[in-house]
Amino acid sequence: MKIKSAITSLIFVFICIFLVYLALAFKENQILRKIIERLSADSRIAEVMVSDVKTDPVSRQTYTTIKFLEYDAQQHPLEPRYFTFSGNIIQFQSLVIRFDDFYVRKAHPLKGKSAYIFMKVFSLAEKGAQVYEINKINAIPSGYAVGRTNNAFEKRLWEEFWHYALNQKEAKKLGIKNAQIEAPGTRFIPGMLYTIKIEHDGGMRIDIQSLPQILKGEKIQ
Numbered sequence: 248m249k250i251k252s253a254i255t256s257l258i259f260v261f262i263c264i265f266l267v268y269l270a271l272a273f274k275e276n277q278i279l280r281k282i283i284e285r286l287s288a289d290s291r292i293a294e295v296m297v298s299d300v301k302t303d304p305v306s307r308q309t310y311t312t313i314k315f316l317e318y319d320a321q322q323h324p325l326e327p328r329y330f331t332f333s334g335n336i337i338q339f340q341s342l343v344i345r346f347d348d349f350y351v352r353k354a355h356p357l358k359g360k361s362a363y364i365f366m367k368v369f370s371l372a373e374k375g376a377q378v379y380e381i382n383k384i385n386a387i388p389s390g391y392a393v394g395r396t397n398n399a400f401e402k403r404l405w406e407e408f409w410h411y412a413l414n415q416k417e418a419k420k421l422g423i424k425n426a427q428i429e430a431p432g433t434r435f436i437p438g439m440l441y442t443i444k445i446e447h448d449g450g451m452r453i454d455i456q457s458l459p460q461i462l463k464g465e466k467i468q
Contacts, residue, residue, distance in 0.1 A: 291318055291322070291442055291443075291444055292317065292318055292363060292443050292444060292445050292451075293315060293316060293317045293318060293339075293365070293442075293443040294316045294318075294440060294441065294442050294443070295313050295314065295315050295316070295435065295440075295441040295442075295443065296313065296314050296435075296439065296440055296441065296458065297311055297312070297313055297314075297335075297435050297436060297437045297438075297439070298312050298313065298314040298329065299311075299312040299331075300312070300437060308333055309333070309335075310331055310332065310333055311331070311332050311333075311334070311335040311337075311435060312329055312330070312331040312332075313329070313330055313331075313332075313337060313435055314327055314328075314329055315327065315328045315329070315330060315368065315381075316328075317365065317389060317390060318390075319390040319391075325389055325390045328381070330368055330379045332370040332377050333370070333372065333377065334370045334371075334372055334377075335370075335434055335435045335436065336370060336371070336432060336433070336434050336435075337368060337369070337370045337432055337433070337435050338368070338369055338370070338371075338430040338431065338432030339365060339367075339368050339430065339431060339432065339443060339451075340365075340366045340367040340368070340369065340428060340429075340430045341363050341364060341365050341366055341428070341429050341430070341431075341451060342363065342364045342366055342412065342426060342427075342428060343361055343362075343363050343426070343427060343428075343429050343445070343450050343451060344361060344362040344363070344412055344423055344425075344426045345361050345423070345424040345425055345426075345450075346360075346361070346362075346422050346423055346424055347422045347423075347424050360445075361445055361446065361450070363445050363451065364382055364388045365381040365382055365388070365389070366380075366381060366382055366384075366428070367379060367380055367381055368381060369430075384409055384413075385405070385406060385409050386405070387401065387402065387405050388405075391405075411423070412426045413426065429450050429451055431443070431450075431451045431452060431453050432453070433453050433455070438457065438458055439455055439456070439457060439458060440455070440456050440457070440458050441453055441454070441455055442454045442455075442456070
């Protein structure tokens with residue numbers, strides 16, 4: 248009876264361990280799926296507008312402040328950011344990842360669209376450049392974090408992502424056609440809405456249109 252009881256207890260322990268393993272695997276799989284979903288680029292990825300223009304009375308230098316609003320893959324807006332430049336020709340440096348044409352043609356659920364990560368926003372001038380950081384290499388990009396707390400599995404996934412994305416030989420193993428830095432830019436002026444978009448099989452572009460009439464003359468904060 249004691250042997251039978253011991254065997255029963257051992258089986259019970261193994262079942263508990265197996266269930267815990269399944270629960271952890273399921274949780275990690277859910278995190279992985281959410282990360283992949285957020286890496287799938289939609290058409291609209293950010294909107295930009297000029298929120299303020301000021302001129303220094305002494306230097307006569309004009310300063311342009313832009314409002315940068317990024318969207319996640321579900322088109323939910325992230326926390327807006329404000330950047331001020333001494334010029335108004337502004338560029339957005341981004342890492343763009345293109346997958347093999349085969350996946351794009353087949354509308355692959357994970358690799359059928361280009362992926363992107365905003366890195367920096369900057370303005371070039373004769374005396375140098377003004378640069379603001381949006382996301383750091385090897386870190387979890389804005390809008391892609393799944394959990395609110397620091398998750399070791401999620402952190403490790405992103406470390407692996409950066410390694411593969413920036414290593415051409417390794418990237419090809421994952422069906423990545425190429426990963427490169429792009430920096431689309433334009434002249435930003437008040438009264439216009441600038442929409443940054445990404446094409447499923449290509450890079451980024453900036454579309455420009457007038458602001459809705461209801462916003463004309465309003466002080467945008």
